[in-house]
Amino acid sequence: MAKDGTNRGGARIGAGAKKKPLADKIAEGNPGKRPITVISFNDDAGKLEGQEMPKPSEMLSAIQKDGKPLQAAEIFEKTWEWLHEMGCSSLVSPQLLERYAMSAARWIQCEEMVTEYGFLAKHPTTGNAQRSPYVAMAQDYMSQTNRLWMEVFLIVKENCASEYAGESPQDDLMEKLLMARKGRMG
Template sequence: MGLRGPRPGTGGRPRKSLAEKVTEGNPGKRKLKVLDFEKIATEPEGVEMPPPKEFLSAAQRDGSTLSASELYKEAWKWLERRGCAELVSPALLERYAVSAARWIHCEEAVSKYGHLGKHPISSQPIQSPYVAMSQNYMKQTNRLWSEIFAIVRDNCSTEYKGVSPQDDLMERLLRSRRG
């Protein structure tokens, strides 16, 4: 049985960010959690990172190790520096890290085996299955990061500008290709 309701970012009235609620006078009158990035940069405090689960660094069939554990830690540290670590579910971070690691793994396979493959019956050239898998993992990674970033964006009083772990994924991919 699937999940019910619209996916985040689709359908329904969009949620107001904290900055909008503060500007408009907080019509719901609930206590608002305000994240001040200026203060957080000088006085970091947060919760302890849950240890990454074993499957995030599982051995892969080709003998390599899944790099999801590293991605999980990077994303957690990024959230912790912004005071948002306790707001994001570790399960959401795990899904993001696994998806990003799988995307990197598929891109490495495309680099190793090429963009084309051979059809098993006709032997005609076809698109490598790694290309399609890579595209799917990238879409999933971007969607999951959007969910995580929405939590940060919706809980801060100023607009966040700066580097995020999502920005570093391409750099990680390029580093992995060098060996």
């Protein structure tokens, strides 16, 4: 509680000792002696049996004002499939995946608007040129998307015994963004 009597402050998000990656725990011999879940990236990772993909929320494929469906459901499915191949699908909450997919889809949508309308817009009262609001929104969504992706990837990193060096859904997202810039969707 603060001096003025308001209940604010407290522990900050991300404060405190950082969780060690699994590879470091194994290298040090598991000093805490707690059981460790080990997921290794090998050729058999895609053959593991696990849970079925949770059904994405209807909101992720809603029809937008321009008549196009939102791409968030597709991003959700590709990301979940990647996590399933890595053996981490049960460790990441579907709500986190939905937030990531929605943010990534909105980022792509804003970038499409910047491509269509340009970087400048007309000020509503003065008529002078100003920065397009889509530019700021795209930057905000890009930042949010990257933060959410790092949350997802941190779960994978903290629960694997070896370094992952393959492709990720984030790579596919960049390809989708570049294709949208060229006017192609797919």
